[in-house]
Amino acid sequence: MCLSVPMQVESWVGDGEIAWVRRGDRREQANMLLVGPQPVGTWLLIALGFAKDVLDEESLALTEEALAALAATLDGDYDPDAWFKDLGGREAA
Template sequence: MCVGIPMRIIACDGIAATATDGRREARIDLSLTGPQPPGTWVLSFLGAAREVLPEDEALKIRAALDGLAAVIAGGEPGDAFADLEETGPTLPPHLAAAKAAGKTIA
């Protein structure tokens, strides 16, 4: 499994950038997003930026990853999933439509 890590661009040199996840710096490939100015958040997979993220989305992902790491270490997630707890779980549109139509099995 590959997990995307939100990273903030520190410096950009064409299609390569130095970015940080708040703990470490890494060199990442920007071939898929194009050059990005410093301060831009990207979702990085295995050293390659795949998507430009709004800051609030990047911070939510980072909080969720921090909460997951805390649980794996035997701790509590804290408020890492507060945005999900406020709204509760929701079904994807195709399942919500099936449920509304009274279907109970696939």
């Protein structure tokens, strides 16, 4: 399984097929062929060195919330009432 993480375009390498992207202290190159050239500052979903999707503000916020919930779960601090409030009251399938 592969987890995509949001990273922000920082600068371009050469002809525009590769960009430097950053998330906190993590910096790497990403292949941009699937999403095309994007302006510096654009948030993207990155997986295995490939930009897979361009994120708008809402998608970025939802993705960050999901990653925070995952981190909390892995740390043993998951509180189901604190995460994904929009799913409250739904029955499990």
